[in-house]
Amino acid sequence: MKKTWPTLFILLIIAVLIGIGLFSGRFMIYLTIRVMLLGIFALGYNLLLGRTGLLSFGHGAFYAAGAYGLGFFSLHLSSHPLLGIVTGIAAAALLALIIGFFCVRHTEIYFAMLTLAFGMMVFSLIWNLRDFTGGDDGLVGIMREAVSFFGLIKIPIKTDKQFYFLILIFFLLSAWVVHRLQNSPFGLALAGIRENSNRSEFAGVSVKNYRLAVFVISGAFAGLAGALETLLESNARPFMAHWSHSAEPILVSLLGGLLSFTGPLVGSVFFIAMREIIQRFTENWMLWFGVVLLIVIMGFRGGVVGVLEGLLGRSRKELKE
C-alpha cells in the first residue's frame, strides 16, 4: 500500500508528459523541452550540491563541453544524434575528471572559487579561440538528422514534436539513474560526506575519490543537457560556459528544495513557468526573480518541496493524533 501511491504518481506524470507531446501546441512543447533540459542539468548538479554539499560555480563549462562536443562531432564527423550525444557526454565527463581532480581537495568557499576559475578559463578559451570555436558566434548549423539504428530503422526527430520524445526518453532515464544513485550505498556515502567528512574518512570512505566520482557524474549530466540543447537550438554558444549559466542549476535546486530528489525537478518547472509568466507582464524579469529568490532564502529555505512536505507532514501528524 505504501509503495503504490508514489508509483501511481510517477505513472501519472509520465502520462501527462506523453500527453503534452502528443496533443499540445508548439509553444507548450518547447517550454516542456526547456523544463526537461534544465531538469537534467539540475538533477545531476544537485547530486553534488544537495547530496554531497559541494557548491560548484563551474558546471557551465561541462554543459558547454557537451554542447561543443556534440557540435564538433556532428559538423566534422557524423551527424548521427545519438553518437553526438554520447560524444558530448564523454567530453563533459573527461573535462570534469580533469577539473575535478584539482578541485576536490578543497571544500566550501575554496571549492566554489576554484570551480569558478576553471569554468571561466573554459569560457575564455571558447570565447577567444575564434578559428576553432567560432568565438562569440558559437557553433552554428548543427542539423537534427534522423536517429538511425545501423541503417535498419530511421526515426526522424526533425520537428519539435518528434524531438520532444527523444528528450523525454533521456529525461526519464536521467531521473531514474539519479534516483538510483541517491539511494545506492554510493549515494548514502555522499550524504555521509556532506554531514561529516572526517567521520566518513574514518569509516573507510575515500572522501576524495567519492567527491571526484560525483563531480564527474554531475558533469556528465550537464554535458547531456548541453548536447540536447545544442540539438534543440541547432547551435552551441560560449555563454553556456559562463558563470552566470553555472548559477542556474543552483537557483533551480534552491527554488525546488536542496535536500530532496524532486527539488530540482519542481524547481525547473517553477523557474521556466515563472519566467514565462513574469515576461508576459513585464520586461523586468530579473527584478521579480530576484525578489522571489529573496523570499525563498529569507523564509522558505526548504524550497517548494519543503513547503509542500511541511503541509503534508502537518496533516499526517494530525491524522496520527
Added chain:
Amino acid sequence: MLQSVAHVILAGLSTGMFIWLVASGLTLIFGVLGVLNFAHGSFYMLGAYFCFTVLKYLGANFWLGLLLGPICVCIIGFLVERFFLRYVYHLALPYQLLLTFAFVLIFDNLVKMVWGAGSLTPPDLRSLSGSLEIIGRKFPIYNLFIIGVGPLVALGLWLMIEKSWWGRIIRAASSDREMAAAIGVPVPALFTSVFLFGTWLGAIGGGLAVPYVGLLTSGMGETIIIEAFIVAVIGGLGSLKGAFVGALIIGILTAFGTRFFPAFDMFLTFILMAIVLLWKPQGLFGGTK
C-alpha cells in the same frame, strides 16, 4: 620596448587600483562578517550611477558627486544589511551567496529601469583630463591620481584597523563574536557599520571610475566583482594586505595580457587564480584564520 613596458605597468597599476578599491570593501566585509558579498559589484555600479546623476543635475562638480553618490549607496547598503543579510550570517555558504546574488539581479534591473538599458556617457570633465609626459609618452593625470589614491586608501585602512579604537573592536568581534558580545560590544551594530564602510569603499571606487571608464553600463558591476573575487582569493580571503598585493598583480598581469597576448588576457587571470589556490588554498597572505 622599455618605454612600452613602463607604460603597460602604469596602465596595470591604475587598473589594479580600481580592483583594489572594490576588493578592499569585499575583503573587509568577508573578514569581519564572514559573508562573500556578490552584490558588492552592484554597489560599485550604483556608486558610479549616483555620482553620474549628481554630476548631471547638480552642476558638473566631480568632487561633489564623489561625496554625495557613495552616501546614497550607503543608505541602500544599510537597508540590505539590516533587513536581509543580518539574518543569513549563520546559514551555509550557498544561501549567503544566493541572497547577495538576488540583490545583483535586483540592482542590475533597477539600474536599467531608472537610467535606461543603454550605456551612459558621463559629461566631459575638463579639469581632470590633462596628461603628463612620462618616458616619452603621454599619460593621463587622472590615472596617476588613481595610482596615488589606492595606497592612500590602503594606509587609511591599515591605520584604522590596527591603530584605532573602532579597529580594535572590529578585530575582537571578528575573531570571537560571542566573546565580544559577552564583554558588551554591540556586535550587530558593529557589523552594520563595517558593512556600510565596505559598501562606501566600493561606491567610492565606482564614483572614481566615472571619468576613467568613460561609459557606464548596467553590467559593469558584474565584471569587476569577478575580478575582485579573484584578487581577494589570490591574496587570501579576509586579508587586506593580500587584496592589495593581489590587485596589483592582477592589474599588471591584465595590462600585459591585453598588450602582448590579447587573445588570452582573461585566461591568464583565471589560470593564476587556479594556480595560487592549488598551491596555497589560503591565498598568498591568508591562513591565520
